[in-house]
Amino acid sequence: EHTRTRRSPRSGSGSEQSKGAMAPAVKVYGWAMSPFVARALLCLEEAGVDYELVPMSREAGDHRQPDFLARNPFGQVPVLEDGDLTIFES
Numbered sequence: 001e002h003t004r005t006r007r008s009p010r011s012g013s014g015s016e017q018s019k020g021a022m023a024p025a026v027k028v029y030g031w032a033m034s035p036f037v038a039r040a041l042l043c044l045e046e047a048g049v050d051y052e053l054v055p056m057s058r059e060a061g062d063h064r065q066p067d068f069l070a071r072n073p074f075g076q077v078p079v080l081e082d083g084d085l086t087i088f089e090s
């Protein structure tokens with residue numbers, strides 16, 4: 001229920017429509033209550049980037065799991081993925 005996607009206002013072409021069911025290339029891992037995550041999302045919103053928030057639970061320790069530590073060895077959110085590019089430190 002915390003997953004949110006946004007389609008860029010610049011993505012209205014026919015070829016984009018045919019990809020309508022595809023997940024956005026840009027993924028942000030984290031919990032939206034974090035100000036670090038929020039500012040990353042704010043920048044993406046402002047830039048009109050099509051992105052997906054991949055919800056994680058701090059309480060459940062999702063950020064301490066091996067799959068997340070492979071994305072950010074510091075175990076902190078947000079992590080942004082754009083294809084093969086992985087960025088942390090907001």
Ligand SMILES: N[C@@H](CCC(=O)N[C@@H](CS)C(=O)NCC(=O)O)C(=O)O
Nearest residue numbers: 034036063075076077078088089090
């Ligand atoms: N320097 C990092 C800080 C990120 C950060 O502190 N994230 C918090 C968000 S609440 C976090 O993941 N805390 C979990 C922890 O450190 O265990 C950035 O700018 O992105």
